[in-house]
Amino acid sequence: MFVQVWKKYLPVITLLLKKSVNAPQVLQMSAFDFTKASGGRKLNCNFDIELVNGRLNPNEKHSPLARDLAAFLQEDRVVNALLKKQNIRFGLNGKFELTITNNTPPQSEQLTEEPSDAEE
Numbered sequence: 797m798f799v800q801v802w803k804k805y806l807p808v809i810t811l812l813l814k815k816s817v818n819a820p821q822v823l824q825m826s827a828f829d830f831t832k833a834s835g836g837r838k839l840n841c842n843f844d845i846e847l848v849n850g851r852l853n854p855n856e857k858h859s860p861l862a863r864d865l866a867a868f869l870q871e872d873r874v875v876n877a878l879l880k881k882q883n884i885r886f887g888l889n890g891k892f893e894l895t896i897t898n899n900t901p902p903q904s905e906q907l908t909e910e911p912s913d914a915e916e
Contacts, residue, residue: 802868816898825892850879
């Protein structure tokens with residue numbers, strides 16, 4: 797239902813996904829696009845989803861709008877590659893602001909100790 801909306805914004809979402817490593821990113825979207833996609837019906841556009849390693853948690857209930865976004869992102873080869881091995885939160889509020897937050901824990905550097913020659 798909302799695939800055309802997500803398709804329109806995909807290039808910007810891809811760019812913001814890359815930038816989200818440094819800080820949360822916000823995309824102001826058009827309310828008209830969502831109204832048109834819903835056939836003029838009033839809809840609740842608020843959602844908050846998290847894709848862990850590119851996948852939605854199947855045990856949580858998500859709105860059709862959120863499920864369409866997740867499915868669309870998973871189908872795109874470039875975006876799917878960005879989402880792998882990351883924890884990304886997408887939120888849409890009533891002002892049609894899409895927030896993209898990268899919650900991927902930082903890679904812990906493994907400290908390897910070299911044996912000292914002092915024991916000889």
